Amino acid sequence: xxxxxxxxxxxxxxxxxxxxxxxxxxxxxxxxxxxxxxxxxxxxxxxxxxxxxxxxxxxxxxxxxxxxxxxxxxxxxxxxxxxxxxxxxxxxxxxxxxxxxxxxxxxxxxxxxxxxxxxxxxxxxxxxxxxxxxxxxxxxxxxxxxxxxxxxxxxxxxxxxxxxxxxxxxxxxxxxxxxxxxxxxxxxxxxxxxxxxxxxxxxxxxxxxxxxxxxxxxxxxxxxxxxxxxxxxxxxxxxxxxxxxxxxxxxxxxxxxxxxxxxxxxxxxxxxxxxxxxxxxxxxxxxxxxxxxxxxxxxxxxxxxxxxxxxxxxxxxxxxx
Amino acid sequence: xxxxxxxxxxxxxxxxxxxxxxxxxxxxxxxxxxxxxxxxxxxxxxxxxxxxxxxxxxxxxxxxxxxxxxxxxxxxxxxxxxxxxxxxxxxxxxxxxxxxxxxxxxxxxxxxxxxxxxxxxxxxxxxxxxxxxxxxxxxxxxxxxxxxxxxxxxxxxxxxxxxxxxxxxxxxxxxxxxxxxxxxxxxxxxxxxxxxxxxxxxxxxxxxxxxxxxxxxxxxxxxxxxxxxxxxxxxxxxxxxxxxxxxxxxxxxxxxx
Ligand SMILES: Nc1ncnc2c1ncn2[C@@H]1O[C@H](COP(=O)(O)OP(=O)(O)OP(=O)(O)O)[C@@H](O)[C@H]1O
Ligand SMILES: [Mg+2]
Numbered sequence: 001x002x003x004x005x006x007x008x009x010x011x012x013x014x015x016x017x018x019x020x021x022x023x024x025x026x027x028x029x030x031x032x033x034x035x036x037x038x039x040x041x042x043x044x045x046x047x048x049x050x051x052x053x054x055x056x057x058x059x060x061x062x063x064x065x066x067x068x069x070x071x072x073x074x075x076x077x078x079x080x081x082x083x084x085x086x087x088x089x090x091x092x093x094x095x096x097x098x099x100x101x102x103x104x105x106x107x108x109x110x111x112x113x114x115x116x117x118x119x120x121x122x123x124x125x126x127x128x129x130x131x132x133x134x135x136x137x138x139x140x141x142x143x144x145x146x147x148x149x150x151x152x153x154x155x156x157x158x159x160x161x162x163x164x165x166x167x168x169x170x171x172x173x174x175x176x177x178x179x180x181x182x183x184x185x186x187x188x189x190x191x192x193x194x195x196x197x198x199x200x201x202x203x204x205x206x207x208x209x210x211x212x213x214x215x216x217x218x219x220x221x222x223x224x225x226x227x228x229x230x231x232x233x234x235x236x237x238x239x240x241x242x243x244x245x246x247x248x249x250x251x252x253x254x255x256x257x258x259x260x261x262x263x264x265x266x267x268x269x270x271x272x273x274x275x276x277x278x279x280x281x282x283x284x285x286x287x288x289x290x291x292x293x294x295x296x297x298x299x300x301x302x303x304x305x306x307x308x309x310x311x312x313x314x315x316x317x318x319x320x321x
Numbered sequence: 322x323x324x325x326x327x328x329x330x331x332x333x334x335x336x337x338x339x340x341x342x343x344x345x346x347x348x349x350x351x352x353x354x355x356x357x358x359x360x361x362x363x364x365x366x367x368x369x370x371x372x373x374x375x376x377x378x379x380x381x382x383x384x385x386x387x388x389x390x391x392x393x394x395x396x397x398x399x400x401x402x403x404x405x406x407x408x409x410x411x412x413x414x415x416x417x418x419x420x421x422x423x424x425x426x427x428x429x430x431x432x433x434x435x436x437x438x439x440x441x442x443x444x445x446x447x448x449x450x451x452x453x454x455x456x457x458x459x460x461x462x463x464x465x466x467x468x469x470x471x472x473x474x475x476x477x478x479x480x481x482x483x484x485x486x487x488x489x490x491x492x493x494x495x496x497x498x499x500x501x502x503x504x505x506x507x508x509x510x511x512x513x514x515x516x517x518x519x520x521x522x523x524x525x526x527x528x529x530x531x532x533x534x535x536x537x538x539x540x541x542x543x544x545x546x547x548x549x550x551x552x553x554x555x556x557x558x559x560x561x562x563x564x565x566x567x568x569x570x571x572x573x574x575x576x577x578x
Contacts, residue, residue: 026578027578064419065419065577066418066419066577068577068578086423089419089420090322092419094419098412101413102408102411103411113337113416114416117333117416117417117420117422118420118421118422119322119325119329119330120329121329122329
């Protein structure tokens with residue numbers, strides 16, 4: 001879905017989130033955020049990536065008033081979190097990384113009560129909760145104590161809870177951790193739809209193919225600093241080659257030579273092709289036809305973003321040393 | 322938030338607290354009723370006869386107001402301390418912290434829950450006491466005023482305790498080492514006139530003495546303390562603790578890292 005380099009700012013609308021010179025040192029001396037500045041425009045689908053401990057959850061915690069910052073400023077739709085906390089808070093919905101609801105409360109109460117804290121009367125909250133729980137396939141479980149939900153259901157419960165007040169900005173800290181493939185797909189479809197209807201979405205994930213498929217803009221954090229801040233498209237265009245794995249019909253005794261691309265044999269019936277990004281795939285297929293090699297199937301070797309991610313982090317670590 | 326929205330937030334929090342302790346009434350309502358029933362039997366009926374009169378009343382009638390007060394104090398306090406502390410430990414306090422609900426509403430919501438449990442248990446204990454003796458309330462407004470303010474005060478105190486507590490053990494230190502002694506030495510079981518002048522003076526520094534005696538004045542019409550002083554002490558302590566609790570919530574102490 002990575003089309004044009006994305007700049008969604010229209011009519012000087014304030015960004016959904018602006019973080020300037022954020023620093024956070026925990027009481028135990030850990031510098032979780034050394035310096036983060038970033039802007040997320042309204043309507044964006046934004047990925048916040050980084051290795052474990054990079055500072056993602058800490059930054060999100062500061063934005064959501066769960067962690068005290070050491071310094072810096074946070075603005076949400078133009079409202080400073082320090083001076084206009086109520087406006088800022090009313091616009092954010094958070095799906096935290098850790099389960100943080102009362103496990104002894106029934107599902108529907110958790111969602112409705114959260115609405116109450118935003119001033120939404122019971123009846124209205126109930127109607128909204130019904131819609132959300134149905135969309136997230138939890139309606140049948142509404143009377144269960146949260147304790148009795150599976151891990152994936154608990155995540156979906158937190159999504160429903162985060163949306164009860166219809167926030168303009170939804171922040172999800174690893175929403176798909178522990179969620180099975182089918183539900184993950186429907187979760188992404190749900191989030192895409194939400195984004196299309198105007199909700200700005202920021203998320204962290206360690207499943208990079210998800211970020212690649214859905215997010216337009218991306219920031220990579222490492223050790224509390226921004227090491228990459230760009231569009232998904234630009235980032236991926238930085239990759240010079242792509243590697244494919246091909247399954248052959250017949251075992252191959254001898255691998256023919258070519259200068260057009262690199263070839264490796266993995267086993268008798270599997271070969272790897274590393275192709276320059278700007279070359280057409282036809283070159284490759286022409287070559288195989290010419291040598292009477294019959295290709296049965298083909299797939300990408302690994303996620304492209306993943307490879308890039310690892311490279312960037314390595315580079316950043318070297319620079320620090 | 323508009324006034325309407327703030328009201329909704331308060332109601333949500335209060336109802337949640339109300340539901341919480343009603344659901345577990347076997348842990349929250351029943352034990353004090355049983356304990357106080359035993360106090361009435363043993364101290365009132367059995368030992369009380371040997372003690373005779375205190376301040377012109379049968380011993381059981383003398384201690385009933387004190388025992389009701391004691392249940393109100395401990396229940397208001399423990400309701401808020403355990404509810405707030407567990408929401409902190411299990412993380413669901415975050416549901417409130419990310420929301421625009423103002424801090425004073427968070428405080429009032431929890432306090433209202435504590436007051437509801439304190440007064441609820443107080444009422445149950447009063448009913449139990451009626452099995453053993455009669456009660457003719459002399460000054461209903463003073464009685465209700467004192468018990469209500471006392472429940473408020475100890476609910477706020479419970480919240481402050483919960484804010485500072487880092488472990489379940491820490492949560493119990495104040496109740497065991499401060500609250501219980503203050504209550505037992507606060508004139509629940511005796512008139513301070515029985516004490517030597519020195520200990521009478523010392524007792525005057527115990528705020529619980531003012532509450533128990535104010536309440537006893539409301540019910541029996543006798544007190545070691547001027548009831549106005551009881552109200553004054555309550556209002557002063559409530560103002561101090563309320564402001565302090567708001568300060569702690571604003572700072573995020575014990576809540577935000
Ligand atoms: N409450 C805390 N007290 C002290 N240090 C903390 C606390 N929370 C996080 N840290 C430290 O801050 C750093 C950043 O942690 P953070 O949770 O923000 O990382 P993250 O990017 O979200 O990682 P993950 O992908 O594992 O969720 C880590 O070194 C972590 O140990
Ligand atoms: Mg994290």
